Amino acid sequence: MLLTRNNLLLAAFAAFIAWGLAVQSFPVLRFIGYAFTLGAVSTVVLLAAATLLISRRPRPAPTAAQLANKPLFLTPAQWRTEAAAAKRRDQYQPLDLYTSSFVVSQAIDTLLGFALRDFVSAWYRNITTSPAFVNDIDKKIRLAIQELLARLASEDIVNVVVTKIVPIFNAHMRDFDQAERLVKGRSLNRSITESEELDLAIAAKYKDGKLHPAASLSFSDTKSIEQDHLRKLVVRILPELVSEDVLGSRAALVLVKEIIACAVLLPIVQLLKDPDTWNQVVENYGRSALQDRKTVRRMRAALDEHTASPGKARTEADFPRLGPHDSERAFERFVRAIRKAKNLSDARRFRSQVASQLKRESMVEGQDPVYLRRLEMGKRVLDQKITKLALSTGALPGTPLSGEPRKSLDSSKPQTRELTLVEIMHTASGLSYFMEFMDRQQLMTLVQFWIVVDGFRNPLEDDFGDDPIGVSTAPSWTDADRTDIARISEAYMAKAEIDVPTESKQAIRSFLVAGRKATQAQYREARMAILSTQSAVLEQLQTNHYPSFKKSDLYYKFLATDDARITSPDQGAGFDLLDIPQSLSPVKAVKPAPTQP
Template identity: 25%
Template sequence: DLTSLSVWGWGGLGVVLFLITFGPFAIFYLAFYICCVVGGGFAVTLLFGKTNSERHLEKCEHSYLPATQTGILKTLDEMRLEQKPIKIDRRLTGSNYIDEPLQQVIQFALRDYIQYWYYTLSEDESFLLEIRQTVQNALVQFSTRSKEVDWQPYFTTRLVDDFATHLRVFRKAQDRLEHDCGDGEMVESFFEAEVEMERSVCRDVVCTSLKDEEGFLRDLCEVLLYLLLPPGDFHNKNMRYFLREILARGVLLPLVNQLSDPDYINQFVIWMIRDSSCNYEAFMNILKLTDKVSELEAVKDKALEELQYLRSLDTAGDDINVIKNQINSLLFVKKVCETRIQRLQSGKEVDTLKLAANLGKLCIIPLEHVLVHNIALQFFMDYMQAAGAQAELFFWLTVEGYRVTAQQQLEVMEGWQKDGKKGGSTQGLLKAAALGVYEQYLSDKKLLSYILNYFSLSSSTESFNGSPTGSINLVSPRQSLRHTSAQCSH
């Protein structure tokens, strides 16, 4: 306590003496003096730095460049602002009928997917020009490679086989739904039938999921860009991803959706048959033979609309007979539709004998023609499987394939013998193959069943095409080998 009192006492005494000596404004003077000292030091520092800078600039005075003239600067600015004319080679395939629509597609793709956001960033056209030239180069490469492909075998063989396979899968799915009394959906039944026929291929995920479809189209575009773009453009990831998204989502996906639209397909079919109008007899035969009630109802509604329109016309004049004839024709069409609808709704079966008599006799195809035709052979295999006699058909295909192969190998051996070469291993392979065929079809255990089934096969094939089995001719070596390989895979 005494210590604190002494501190306060001496402190108070010091303050009193300071105020008596320097006056009551001494505190403000002290603060002012401190500010002056700090400001003076800062000013001295600035002056010292300025002096050193001037000395340094005097040393480097010889490095100064003369100022440029204002005219040169103005010319450079005008050259930068001046837009250079863009020249684009519009040739893609060499045909104007194809190049113009392709140029329109490219222009619309740039407008809808690039220009609307790019112009908010820059007005430079070089980026758009680079993209356009890249796409055009890819199309030129695609056109060049397409011309090198032999399209005739594809359109006449592979495409037809794929379409026939698709129809078989669809019919199989329909038969399954009818057998199950309508339980289940057509889509599920179709892809189940596709798995059974294609074995290792099923496209249900790509066809039913939009996300997977877009992924498949992206992969397809990636492969196309790899084949068509130059290496420098393809390894540019930004450019590659950019073009891939434009092609997948802006070109291929809308194209697939449009080609899958039933209304577009109907309009396209109408456009194709617009020049070849249907005559009266063909139209009436279609109405009499169709089993679709909805189609008959639609034709009936159209006939009623035309009747109302014709009856509303003025009957005075020279066209009265023409109008009456049209009304009578429409009434007859309406009556045919109503009769056919009543017959279908009543559940009466169609008279197949009368129908066959109206259409004429069915075509009789010899068995030798069936065995050498790819599509006919496939249906014949299905028929033989349904009859439980497919083993005989497979036996014939195997033996024929062995015969053609052996004939070719023996011809090669003859050539080797003429040249003085040895071909002993070939004979051993042919002998082993013949022994395998014998063990598979003609062994003691299978010989009796084969003979019995042979006679049942003869009767079934006669009922199939109306000709005896003795009319079978040997097919060409290429077809026999193809059938044999198909049998082995089966």
């Protein structure tokens, strides 16, 4: 029930009347009223006097002793310094782990970002949002990876694999084979069902039960044993990779050890020990290898069909080889095989082989002179056979067919030209022989780079990227173009054999770093850089290596193939490059040269 104002007034009036009646009845009660009134008035007077009369004295300056008891960072200057340092720590720039390739460096950065997100930030962001701790861990990991890469670069990987890893693998396979034969019989002829019990029995016989420290037959789940073994390995490796400040902090050491051993290495080990992993690897790589083999076989069949003669498939005649200590009968068979040559291509091929064999054997000290004379005689017989077949088929330039007036070679031979290096590399056999020659010089990279960029170049494009389409109407670049430029840059631009100007490298890198935001001008500059580098490589090949190739035995073999035959644009008559250099063929006139016994 709520009391209204009238009720309160009536209650106050009734209380006043009651108090007057009580005082009238008992006069002593009036002193209680006096005491209450005096106390209230005294309280109000004292509060007013304290407020008006009492003032606060100025506090003295703190002494040095008093300041020493306060934290140092609370001083204004130190506080500003610490705040600026905290901002600088938040601005973190990670180190590049592989400066030679930004693609590899970006892949490693992505992997480290995933590792920090899953193993550190997942629980640390519940403590604080400051990235200083995560950045410091990332910095320590990068320094450790750099130290690991430096240690690997200083080691001879081939020597380590041959002298340490391969013997361990061989010993393991030998011990496992012995254990398996102890269980399944010496010839592995015991019919035993494949089961977990069979695996445990073979493991018990493996090196008389002395298994790896991370494996045990007494535990069904070896995860805890594997974790302990990985922790021991990490403790042994960490002093070689991390700095002393990390090793000096027990909390940091335990944290790093647990993350590397249990969160990184253990899943990798479990993945590698799963047989299904290796089955998938073998299936994927084996399938691609078989498909590549089938593709190569189909390509070779197509090339053989393309290079075959129009009338019928070209059959390679078996050509007997002449040895240093062969008898007279063997030499007679050798000469008869030469005289049985039915077509000009086989005769030229035989001559190329004999010329290469003669040149090679003549450089051997103490070689049998009879053997060399036989090779020289076989070469002369082949020259006569080639001349005879060329006259009968009209393959020699300016040589009339049967029934036409015969003219001399000097008066009727048209102007001829040799194949250029580019034309040679555009033929299957020429490219094969030139690549083999450059492989002997250990400069195969130059030819591979030229071939790759030649497929990248447009048919009507020059060295500066100009084509009839024009820049304004040219279509914009695609992801495939960017992938091609990235692969060429990754595979060849960093090689020491290829001299790439700094401006070209910068143009390519700018285009790739820009990603999908790259402009058409950046793509054009990157493409021009690659094409100009290809032109420089071609000039280097023509100037420094093509003359030596023309003097080698591989050039002789190329001239004996059908790819060396070209058609004169003026005469329209077919001629063969075998007749162009005088040093390659002794044919001087139509009339065969007399043989020497």
